[in-house]
Amino acid sequence: MSKDAKRTTIYDLAKLAEASPSAVSSVLNGTWEKRRISRKLAERVMSLAEEQGYSVNVQASLLRRERSNILGMIVPKYDNRYFGKIAEEFEATARARGFFPVVTCTQRDPDLEFEAAKELVSYRAECLISTGATDPDRISAFCDASGVQSINLDLPGTLAPSVISDNYSAAQELTGLILDRCEKELGWSGPLRFVGGRLADHNTSARLEGFLAEHRKRGIAVPQSYIMATGYSAEKAAIALADFHPEGPAGIFVNSTISLEGVVRWHSGLARGGDEIRYGCFDWDPFGPLLPGNVGMVEQDVSAMLTRAFELIGKTDLSHEQVLIPCKLWPFQAPLARREG
Amino acid sequence: MSKDAKRTTIYDLAKLAEASPSAVSSVLNGTWEKRRISRKLAERVMSLAEEQGYSVNVQASLLRRERSNILGMIVPKYDNRYFGKIAEEFEATARARGFFPVVTCTQRDPDLEFEAAKELVSYRAECLISTGATDPDRISAFCDASGVQSINLDLPGTLAPSVISDNYSAAQELTGLILDRCEKELGWSGPLRFVGGRLADHNTSARLEGFLAEHRKRGIAVPQSYIMATGYSAEKAAIALADFHPEGPAGIFVNSTISLEGVVRWHSGLARGGDEIRYGCFDWDPFGPLLPGNVGMVEQDVSAMLTRAFELIGKTDLSHEQVLIPCKLWPFQAPLARREG
DNA sequence: GTTATATGCTCCATCGATTGCGCATATGTT
């Protein structure tokens, strides 16, 4: 069975079953009742297929029907829970709806993103979801020219509908939480510092706006130097903070878990122990609640985002609007008083 | 350009270029010099293709050449850095070698694993790499019957070559590290507890052997009740430890970051503060070094594993042996003495 | 007994790209 150089085709099965290839084909793709094939022949063919280890040649099948069933997704990285969850849920949902999901990871590299998109278009994907793409419009334009639907997730574009988190509101809430906790636990009232992300990036700028709005609401001025959007890198966050040796209380709004790594590294290295530091992070990680000084995290609602994105698939009359999905804010308890234990 | 219901084909381009479809095809797939097509025609075709936004129909192309260029990979989850890195590096390496990587995440579900494998075989993948598959032999047997090569990564099987971490040695080293640190910092000499993983699982049992070997070497007996292989879940690890209220020093060997979450949750909730607890984890996470009590972690050498796996692709004369890849042990510094600061 | 209707299956063109073979025309050789 495993010796055949060539794989079993419907023609082989047809010979064995003494039937025509079209009968075999219709049995195997489930249209045999519509095509009035007898149950007897159908069963013969199916058991032969089983026996011979037959599996359709998808390439041939897809060539003939003009549908690929492929759903493509581009994600920048797999190095945090957010994108990991997106990929997992996307695959599960796609499969549940009869699609073949193909997820590809493009390392935040605009050219790689575009190459991957082109590849997925070559495979005649039904729809391409660009997640956190650095240049979503370039991808949408290309997809458009090839008649492939595209949808933006996480970062918005102007040439396709976009499903994104409500960064502004959640950032404002998180800022409020950190300020409240600083007030309550340290008797100190800001302003906070903003660490991580890229200002050119839509999400970062929306979060910064929320951050500033909450300060404004409370009548707190934020010095320019407090905004440290150092990119998505633990090192850069740690370096940006390296010269910061707080003498008194301080608070930080951390943008993404990757920056959080840098902040926590800095924090744990503080000579004075950093007991008077409070921070919160716009992103979720299961180790977050265990980090000293962390007052809360924002978790983006991946399920809701994907649900909305899937609703858009196949729709053609789309206005290219942004769909905003609220986030969940997880406040953490004040740390157990270790020192007094 | 975006109005065409049908996508541009080589026949359309042939008409526009006043040439034959075969000439167009050879220009577009790079064989035109071998086929003695003039540079002049080639350039005309290429610019027309660009202009028309042409992209090959991979389905048709792959049907004709009997090569798919698809490299499939099955991973159980994207919820930790290990599998995330595997997926990322697999994709990058595959792309660099001219393959089209398709990674699919199967939620540790044996049936889903098998379905995904069947799907990839239908796509005529050149080779399927099963990572951490719960039932790798079932997949290998199926692939074998269809003439598709299969390779096991992370967990070994008997029907295909397997590239796995040297769990035994690394576990023994990690056990030694934890015991040493308990000795040095707490003046206590074990035995340690073993938390997380599944005993039926090859990796867990190899790690447990290394764990026991190191104890044996030091003449330390490990009570049966100290082995708590509660599965891959933070909750279960936390529950298993819930009744454990150490009065004196204690040490834990934690199997995987997912279990580590549970251990750390338990640890941070200890009434006495858990200052006399030391643990280490067989797995890597960037927040690890920042967790109090964590003396070190084992990082599996993803690059080396994938390099070896890629070397096996296309080889047919394979003995189905296991290739062992050494891990890296990262010892962490003793925590800065916060309390005395 | 003749005309509908149902049943069960086959024939064949088709999807788009690839490639062995071969036919012209151009250039070189003696």
Place this chain on the structure above:
DNA sequence: AACATATGCGCAATCGATGGAGCATATAAC
């Protein structure tokens, strides 16, 4: 002038599956 070789390209079969159209035979209706 006659022949050899090189250049440039087209023809047509092929990969495997699909599905509209149609052909027998069987059963029902009148």
